Amino acid sequence: MDWSLVLDLLGTFFFAISGCLLAARRGFDIVGSLLLGSLTGLGGGVVRDVILGVPPVAFAQPLHLVPPVAAAVLVYFLSGSVERMPRTLLVFDAGGLALFCTTGTVTALNAGLNPVAAALLGVTTGVGGGLLRDVVANRDPQLFNPNDLYAVPAMLGAAAITVLWSYGLYGALTELLVAVLVFVFRLLSLRYKWRVPHASRTGDAAAY
Amino acid sequence: MDWSLVLDLLGTFFFAISGCLLAARRGFDIVGSLLLGSLTGLGGGVVRDVILGVPPVAFAQPLHLVPPVAAAVLVYFLSGSVERMPRTLLVFDAGGLALFCTTGTVTALNAGLNPVAAALLGVTTGVGGGLLRDVVANRDPQLFNPNDLYAVPAMLGAAAITVLWSYGLYGALTELLVAVLVFVFRLLSLRYKWRVPHASRTGDAAAY
Amino acid sequence: MDWSLVLDLLGTFFFAISGCLLAARRGFDIVGSLLLGSLTGLGGGVVRDVILGVPPVAFAQPLHLVPPVAAAVLVYFLSGSVERMPRTLLVFDAGGLALFCTTGTVTALNAGLNPVAAALLGVTTGVGGGLLRDVVANRDPQLFNPNDLYAVPAMLGAAAITVLWSYGLYGALTELLVAVLVFVFRLLSLRYKWRVPHASRTGDAAAY
Numbered sequence: 001m002d003w004s005l006v007l008d009l010l011g012t013f014f015f016a017i018s019g020c021l022l023a024a025r026r027g028f029d030i031v032g033s034l035l036l037g038s039l040t041g042l043g044g045g046v047v048r049d050v051i052l053g054v055p056p057v058a059f060a061q062p063l064h065l066v067p068p069v070a071a072a073v074l075v076y077f078l079s080g081s082v083e084r085m086p087r088t089l090l091v092f093d094a095g096g097l098a099l100f101c102t103t104g105t106v107t108a109l110n111a112g113l114n115p116v117a118a119a120l121l122g123v124t125t126g127v128g129g130g131l132l133r134d135v136v137a138n139r140d141p142q143l144f145n146p147n148d149l150y151a152v153p154a155m156l157g158a159a160a161i162t163v164l165w166s167y168g169l170y171g172a173l174t175e176l177l178v179a180v181l182v183f184v185f186r187l188l189s190l191r192y193k194w195r196v197p198h199a200s201r202t203g204d205a206a207a208y
Numbered sequence: 209m210d211w212s213l214v215l216d217l218l219g220t221f222f223f224a225i226s227g228c229l230l231a232a233r234r235g236f237d238i239v240g241s242l243l244l245g246s247l248t249g250l251g252g253g254v255v256r257d258v259i260l261g262v263p264p265v266a267f268a269q270p271l272h273l274v275p276p277v278a279a280a281v282l283v284y285f286l287s288g289s290v291e292r293m294p295r296t297l298l299v300f301d302a303g304g305l306a307l308f309c310t311t312g313t314v315t316a317l318n319a320g321l322n323p324v325a326a327a328l329l330g331v332t333t334g335v336g337g338g339l340l341r342d343v344v345a346n347r348d349p350q351l352f353n354p355n356d357l358y359a360v361p362a363m364l365g366a367a368a369i370t371v372l373w374s375y376g377l378y379g380a381l382t383e384l385l386v387a388v389l390v391f392v393f394r395l396l397s398l399r400y401k402w403r404v405p406h407a408s409r410t411g412d413a414a415a416y
Numbered sequence: 417m418d419w420s421l422v423l424d425l426l427g428t429f430f431f432a433i434s435g436c437l438l439a440a441r442r443g444f445d446i447v448g449s450l451l452l453g454s455l456t457g458l459g460g461g462v463v464r465d466v467i468l469g470v471p472p473v474a475f476a477q478p479l480h481l482v483p484p485v486a487a488a489v490l491v492y493f494l495s496g497s498v499e500r501m502p503r504t505l506l507v508f509d510a511g512g513l514a515l516f517c518t519t520g521t522v523t524a525l526n527a528g529l530n531p532v533a534a535a536l537l538g539v540t541t542g543v544g545g546g547l548l549r550d551v552v553a554n555r556d557p558q559l560f561n562p563n564d565l566y567a568v569p570a571m572l573g574a575a576a577i578t579v580l581w582s583y584g585l586y587g588a589l590t591e592l593l594v595a596v597l598v599f600v601f602r603l604l605s606l607r608y609k610w611r612v613p614h615a616s617r618t619g620d621a622a623a624y
Contacts, residue, residue, distance in 0.1 A: 023352070024408035031359050032352040033407030035335075050258055050466055051475060059259060062324040072407070080410030116478040127451075131552060136339060138348050140554050144439070144448040151447050199449030199488070200440035202496030231560070232616035239567050240560040241615030243543075254467065264467055270532040280615070288618030344547060346556050 003172040004103055007179065008045070008057070009067055011099030015129045016041030016071035018093040022137055024079045025089075033075060036133060038068040044100050044128035048121060052111045090190060093130055093142070094153075098183035101126030101154035102175050105161040115162045122158030127151055149189050149196050157182035211380040212311055215387065216253070216265070217275055219307030223337045224249030224279035226301040230345055232287045233297075241283060244341060246276040252308050252336035256329055260319045298398060301338055301350070302361075306391035309334030309362035310383050313369040323370045330366030335359055357397050357404050365390035419588040420519055423595065424461070424473070425483055427515030431545045432457030432487035434509040438553055440495045441505075449491060452549060454484040460516050460544035464537060468527045506606060509546055509558070510569075514599035517542030517570035518591050521577040531578045538574030543567055565605050565612050573598035 019040030023033035042058040049056040058064045104125025108118035127143050127150070134141040143150050160178050164170045188194070227248030231241035250266040257264040266272045312333025316326035335351050335358070342349040351358050368386050372378045396402070435456030439449035458474040465472040474480045520541025524534035543559050543566070550557040559566050576594050580586045604610070 020407060024406070026352070027354050028352045028407045029354045029357070029404045030407055031357060031363075031404050032354065035351065035359055046259065051462065051472055053261070053469070053471060055261060056259055059321060059325040059329060062322060065324065065328065075407060076405070076409055079408035113475060114478060116481065117475040120481065121475060135552055135554070136343055136349055137352070138343070138346070138554070141552055143451065144442070144444045144553070146443050146445040146448065149445070149447060151451055155447075196445045196447050197492070198440070199436060199444045199446055199491060200495035201492055228615060232614070234560070235562050236560045236615045237562045237565070237612045238615055239565060239571075239612050240562065243559065243567055258466055261469070263469060267467060267529060267533040267537060270530060273532065273536065283615060284613070284617055287616035344551055344557055345560070346551070346554070 004106065004175070005061075005063075007099050007103050007175065009064065011096045011103060012041040012045070012064060013067035013071060014041075014092045014094075014099065015044070015096030015133075016068040017075065018089050018096060018130065019068075019133045020071045020075035021079060021089040021092070022133060024075055026137060030072060030076055034068060034072040036137065037071045037075075038065070039136060040129045040133040041068045041071065041096070042129075043132040044096075044104070044125045044130075047128045047132075048104050048107060048125040051121060051124070052108065052113075054111070087190065090142075091187065094183055094186040094190075096129060097126045097150075097154055097186060098157065098179045100129065101157040101182060102161050102179045105158045106165075106170070106175060109162070109165050115166060118165075119155075119158040119162045122161065123151065123154050126154035126158070146198060147193070147195065149194055152196065153182045153186040153189065156185065212314065212383070213269075213271075215307050215311050215383065217272065219304050219311060220249040220253070220272060221275035221279060222249075222300045222302075222307065223252070223304030223341075224276040225283065226297050226304060226338065227276075227341045228279045228283035229287060229297040229300070230341060232283055234345060238280060238284055242276060242280040244345065245279045245283075246273070247344060248337045248341035249276045249279065249304070250337075251340040252304075252312070252333045252338075255336045255340075256312050256315060256333040259329060259332070260316065260321075262319070295398065298350075299395065302391055302394040302398075304337060305334045305358075305362055305394060306365065306387045308337065309365040309390060310369050310387045313366045314373075314378070314383060317370070317373050323374060326373075327363075327366040327370045330369065331359065331362050334362035334366070354406060355401070355403065357402055360404065361390045361394040361397065364393065420522065420591070421477075421479075423515050423519050423591065425480065427512050427519060428457040428461070428480060429483035429487060430457075430508045430510075430515065431460070431512030431549075432484040433491065434505050434512060434546065435484075435549050436487045436491035437495060437505040437508065438549060440491055442553060446488060446492055450484060450488040452553065453487045453491075454481070455552060456545045456549035457484045457487065457512070458545075459548040460512075460520070460541045460546075463544045463548075464520050464523060464541040467537060467540070468524065468529075470527070503606065506558075507603065510599055510602040510606075512545060513542050513566075513570055513602060514573065514595045516545065517573040517598060518577050518595045521574045522581075522586070522591060525578070525581050531582060534581075535571075535574040535578045538577065539567065539570050542570035542574070562614060563609070563611065565610055568612065569598045569602040569605065572601065
């Protein structure tokens with residue numbers, strides 16, 4: 001079984017759910033939900049592959065279209081109940097972030113990028129789908145929310161994969177473990193409202 | 209005569225007009241109009257070609273710059289009169305959508321993509337220019353307007369081309385016919401306010 | 417010494433500062449500042465390289481990550497004082513614009529693009545970073561501000577490089593001279609509020 005394909009599809013599904021939930025919250029129709037879910041789930045990977053100069057897997061492997069369709073259907077039937085859990089969108093987004101920052105880094109390393117570039121591309125893959133989702137839905141991206149250290153778990157995950165790879169300690173199990181740790185870290189950061197300093201030592205967040 | 213080049217330039221022109229009309233409505237200057245028209249007219253094709261990994265036609269063939277320039281000039285001199293027709297932007301947008309969802313699918317099939325991916329790339333090409341237009345103009349994309357089944361005609365057009373191609377029934381005339389049908393379908397959907405269900409069975413559109 | 421690499425890194429630094437300053441003004445945290453600075457500084461070049469079909473330098477040469485990191489650190493420690501100079505963001509943005517419209521055109525000409533396409537890609541590179549910055553920060557792009565002829569200096573710079581190149585007058589010194597002229601032109605246009613006509617002869621700017 002192709003383990004990294006499974007992780008890729010799972011990440012696509014998680015991000016797609018976050019896109020479809022945002023569509024539901026914004027009152028989009030079912031087609032808008034499918035499109036926003038697809039863009040969120042597949043966008044990060046397309047950006048990654050375009051930067052690597054390889055055919056985007058979303059187009060090379062039609063299997064990648066299954067998770068967004070499943071997500072749109074699930075949200076259509078279930079979102080009434082999930083909306084009672086206010087942080088659902090962020091939890092699924094965290095799952096996508098955790099899986100994509102690791103698989104993105106691995107894909108970049110496999111393509112021969114240097115470690116720094118691979119980590120950067122891993123972060124780009126991890127945060128790309130959610131950023132595209134928020135940008136096309138015309139809202140302030142979660143990525144820049146100063147009350148949320150959104151990108152930090154992705155950075156740590158990408159860095160961890162790169163270090164493990166450099167020391168020859170990389171494998172499917174390690175990859176899954178890093179993804180789980182990123183996911184847990186992200187949820188803890190939401191739960192305990194962890195912060196990093198503002199962009200300016202003297203700045204304030206009032207204008208956000 | 210290169211028939212698909214003609215359709216491509218015509219689609220570029222229609223989308224460019226929609227971009228320039230939005231620029232006029234938003235009070236942009238003539239340079240902003242040219243840029244927004246260019247992005248709307250050429251953006252979908254650039255995304256298509258970048259995903260296919262081929263040089264974007266907008267840069268390979270300078271002829272593609274003529275339609276955006278013509279659109280900016282036309283809107284400069286005529287938009288006072290076209291603004292009296294409130295749906296003008298949507299009609300030109302529909303023309304671009306109809307032509308690009310078909311030519312985009314054909315380009316993808318010619319490039320050897322599998323039918324599902326080709327249809328997906330056709331839809332991406334069709335809706336891409338208008339999405340970029342709305343995103344950079346910082347407004348809620350028409351694509352996600354729940355009172356408008358924007359993407360459905362593009363999906364049907366891309367699917368139709370793919371099916372015709374698979375059965376060996378594809379040709380320049382068929383392509384034009386599908387584009388005309390998509391255009392008519394789109395205008396009818398606007399005229400009679402056709403809808404699809406919301407993203408969530410229990411959702412409402414109030415938040416859009 | 418690789419002169420065009422120096423200009424590229426300097427342009428990246430200027431644009432990154434503009435991104436970090438916007439992050440500070442919007443109350444983003446230091447990680448958001450680093451990410452917005454990186455996107456602004458590196459985004460235009462990534463778009464240029466993806467369109468050219470070459471590996472983006474931001475990923476091929478890790479050195480390109482130094483300017484965004486330096487920008488985020490500088491803005492963190494100094495932005496309290498720079499905010500007293502209200503046009504700081506626009507001045508740094510002008511520096512990035514001037515350098516990227518020239519280096520972008522040169523890169524495109526070196527890659528063998530025809531002169532029209534090279535000038536177009538130069539303008540795209542010049543305005544791309546700032547457009548991405550404003551789009552992901554969810555604000556009306558400076559590029560479309562009708563009270564500012566933002567893109568005109570970039571267009572003149574790209575055209576000048578193309579003409580000089582065609583007549584065999586291009587060199588590192590010419591490139592720097594054009595960049596300086598674009599920068600001065602841009603600052604003068606801001607200082608004296610130069611304008612171009614609106615997108616529609618009969619339009620007004622009230623709706624912006």
